[in-house]
Amino acid sequence: MRQKNNPAFKAIAKALKKGRKFFVAGHQNPDGDSLGSTLAVCSFLRRMGKDVYPFSSDRPGEDLFFMPGIDTVNFSVLPDEFDFDTMILLECSDKNRGGNLEPLFNTVKTVINIDHHITGENYGTVNYINAQASSTAEIITEFFEYVKADITPEEATCLYTGLVTDTGRFLHSNTGAESLRVGAVLLAHGADIQKVNTVIYNTKPYKELKLLGRALEKLNLLHGGTFAEITLTSRDFELLGVDPRHTQGIVSQPIMIPSVEVSVLLREEPGRIAVNLRSKGRIDVSKIAVLFGGGGHARAAGFKVEGAKLEEIKTRLTASVIKEISKLQ
Numbered sequence: 001m002r003q004k005n006n007p008a009f010k011a012i013a014k015a016l017k018k019g020r021k022f023f024v025a026g027h028q029n030p031d032g033d034s035l036g037s038t039l040a041v042c043s044f045l046r047r048m049g050k051d052v053y054p055f056s057s058d059r060p061g062e063d064l065f066f067m068p069g070i071d072t073v074n075f076s077v078l079p080d081e082f083d084f085d086t087m088i089l090l091e092c093s094d095k096n097r098g099g100n101l102e103p104l105f106n107t108v109k110t111v112i113n114i115d116h117h118i119t120g121e122n123y124g125t126v127n128y129i130n131a132q133a134s135s136t137a138e139i140i141t142e143f144f145e146y147v148k149a150d151i152t153p154e155e156a157t158c159l160y161t162g163l164v165t166d167t168g169r170f171l172h173s174n175t176g177a178e179s180l181r182v183g184a185v186l187l188a189h190g191a192d193i194q195k196v197n198t199v200i201y202n203t204k205p206y207k208e209l210k211l212l213g214r215a216l217e218k219l220n221l222l223h224g225g226t227f228a229e230i231t232l233t234s235r236d237f238e239l240l241g242v243d244p245r246h247t248q249g250i251v252s253q254p255i256m257i258p259s260v261e262v263s264v265l266l267r268e269e270p271g272r273i274a275v276n277l278r279s280k281g282r283i284d285v286s287k288i289a290v291l292f293g294g295g296g297h298a299r300a301a302g303f304k305v306e307g308a309k310l311e312e313i314k315t316r317l318t319a320s321v322i323k324e325i326s327k328l329q
């Protein structure tokens with residue numbers, strides 16, 4: 001739905017017009033949506049002649065550094081002076097999600113809070129939380145349409161990055177008709193969708209590709225093919241010269257097998273065991289992760305156990321997963 005009569009958008013437009021010096025931030029450990037929305041909003045404010053301080057409490061992964069304007073972001077560096085009149089928080093479901101921004105909350109006149117998380121709190125002076133939206137980028141694009149901003153190709157690329165990463169390339173269940181309409185709007189405004197696709201989804205260093213090969217070789221199917229398990233030991237990482245953190249995407253691969261309900265990846269990291277879990281949808285893997293002190297979502301969860309032995313965790317985890325699978329039907 002196009003946002004013709006949105007009172008929150010009206011209030012946000014008014015606050016943007018009135019403000020002169022803006023502090024803009026997304027959440028800690030930023031993703032494509034958090035940074036893409038921050039960059040687009042900052043670019044728009046600069047075009048309005050405003051002073052902006054883009055902030056992110058942490059640096060993102062290298063794959064997000066292609067986004068236009070990312071070199072203007074102050075990573076983990078707060079300004080010397082807190083003389084901002086307006087703070088914009090994007091993607092922050094509570095006031096602490098952006099980092100330690102207490103000095104800002106104490107000094108600014110206006111806090112604009114824009115988010116799409118269902119758990120979002122109304123901590124701002126102006127709040128717009130739409131849990132129906134796939135991403136903050138979707139909301140920002142609607143807002144740009146509302147104020148009839150002539151979206152630049154750079155802004156479109158940043159917003160498209162947020163849209164595509166939060167919807168898993170328009171495949172996750174949060175993808176609505178509006179997400180696709182907004183995607184079309186961004187493409188029409190010059191979003192470089194080939195670049196986004198190449199950098200985020202079609203780039204993998206040689207070593208990581210070899211690690212994926214090794215992981216698939218070590219894939220075990222258990223419990224009648226319903227449970228897929230991959231274990232990567234410190235020796236695997238040493239042999240390939242790969243950081244144990246570089247295992248993104250591996251745990252999702254076995255979900256492609258028709259019989260598999262749950263897929264797990266166990267990683268032996270220095271001093272601890274890290275585990276990722278994925279479900280095809282019938283089993284809530286966050287419940288299993290909670291048993292080990294972790295958490296997550298129904299289809300994607302994880303946990304880490306400090307000082308644990310690989311075999312011990314593997315035995316307990318296998319029992320927990322099989323117990324859940326056995327409850328089906």
Ligand SMILES: [Mn+2]
Binds near residue numbers: 135
């Ligand atoms: Mn998001």
